[in-house]
Amino acid sequence: MKRLLTYLGFAIIGIGIGGYSALAMAGLLPGDRRTGGSIEIKKWYGDFAMGSEDASPYFRARIARHGLLALANTEAVYFTRTVDDSGRPFTEGCSYLLSGGTMPAQWWSVTLYDAENFLPDNTDNALSFDASRAEAQGNDNGAWSAIISAEQPGEDGGWISSKAAGNFDLTFRLYVPDDGVLEQPEEMIEAPSVERLACAGGAS
Amino acid sequence: MKRLIGPLAASMVLGLATHFGIVHYAPSFIMDRAYTMLGERGTAVHAFNLAPQMRPDTQSVVRPSPDLAYSACRFDLSAATNGVRVKMAAYDAYSSLSFFDAETNNFRTVRGEGEQREVFLFPPWLSDQTNAAPSKKGIILIRRLAPTDEDYARVVEAAKGDVCEAIKDKA
Numbered sequence: 001m002k003r004l005l006t007y008l009g010f011a012i013i014g015i016g017i018g019g020y021s022a023l024a025m026a027g028l029l030p031g032d033r034r035t036g037g038s039i040e041i042k043k044w045y046g047d048f049a050m051g052s053e054d055a056s057p058y059f060r061a062r063i064a065r066h067g068l069l070a071l072a073n074t075e076a077v078y079f080t081r082t083v084d085d086s087g088r089p090f091t092e093g094c095s096y097l098l099s100g101g102t103m104p105a106q107w108w109s110v111t112l113y114d115a116e117n118f119l120p121d122n123t124d125n126a127l128s129f130d131a132s133r134a135e136a137q138g139n140d141n142g143a144w145s146a147i148i149s150a151e152q153p154g155e156d157g158g159w160i161s162s163k164a165a166g167n168f169d170l171t172f173r174l175y176v177p178d179d180g181v182l183e184q185p186e187e188m189i190e191a192p193s194v195e196r197l198a199c200a201g202g203a204s
Numbered sequence: 205m206k207r208l209i210g211p212l213a214a215s216m217v218l219g220l221a222t223h224f225g226i227v228h229y230a231p232s233f234i235m236d237r238a239y240t241m242l243g244e245r246g247t248a249v250h251a252f253n254l255a256p257q258m259r260p261d262t263q264s265v266v267r268p269s270p271d272l273a274y275s276a277c278r279f280d281l282s283a284a285t286n287g288v289r290v291k292m293a294a295y296d297a298y299s300s301l302s303f304f305d306a307e308t309n310n311f312r313t314v315r316g317e318g319e320q321r322e323v324f325l326f327p328p329w330l331s332d333q334t335n336a337a338p339s340k341k342g343i344i345l346i347r348r349l350a351p352t353d354e355d356y357a358r359v360v361e362a363a364k365g366d367v368c369e370a371i372k373d374k375a
Contacts, residue, residue, distance in 0.1 A: 014215030018222030051310035061230040072310040117266035
């Protein structure tokens, strides 16, 4: 009987360790914000194996959890970041300046998601900034900018609402990337910067 | 100590089996849940359903883009042994027709480029078919660029021409 209990105890420990390590390594634990990726451009992380059979089992599981139905890289590439330019995690309590220029793709967008990988629960109708809004700003050199904040900063200008987002992240999509993007992403993509402006309560 | 060799070995074997089992089956498990959930929200098998504009209260799959309009069709080739015919109606902005297997792989994508597109999807056991799906079940998704209410209204009209249907007779 004692021998049987020993086996049972060790079996439970083995299953527990195996299960937990799988969930952790595949990004399946609650609150895991690591989207991961082999490519890093200015704190934006992406992996061009997304959506394809070439993805490793761990990455495929992570994408199933955090980005199900993602397109393969010939149609779209995705980058995600969870921190501002100085490396501090994004939070609803702070405002940020998102800015960039011309992107090497037919269409692009930056969208805000909450910790559960969903659009945050607000009715601001301002959860994304895309190429059409950048074009509407009409800058000759293609430069554009938008504010990320819980309250609308003004009637004019780009805005992404972080209301009810808690600790959020941003996903940068490039649809129909230009030739060369898949081979030389770091050289081709001038990824948007995200500068922290101010925080509620006067935190710096 | 010798008495623990057996339990330790069993623990390691079970741990590794659990680890690789979870990693291996997680994508198909999550995909199966998404397949079922889409059905519960009105997407029939072999019929396109245009989702409402992507908003916090209408989203159903993780990380939807609020700038895109999504039409989804679930396919089940065990109920369509002759295959499935898919048509994406023309749309005058970005559009794509993409196919996802039960392992979450995007195994085919056709870009609209303003034209109507038609694709046939055949069962995986018809290995001589170049358009054979890797799995019996999966999801077909049309994305159309629609950042504004006006754009979405145009998608509503375009989507009326989308087709996802089981082929009744062999070609």
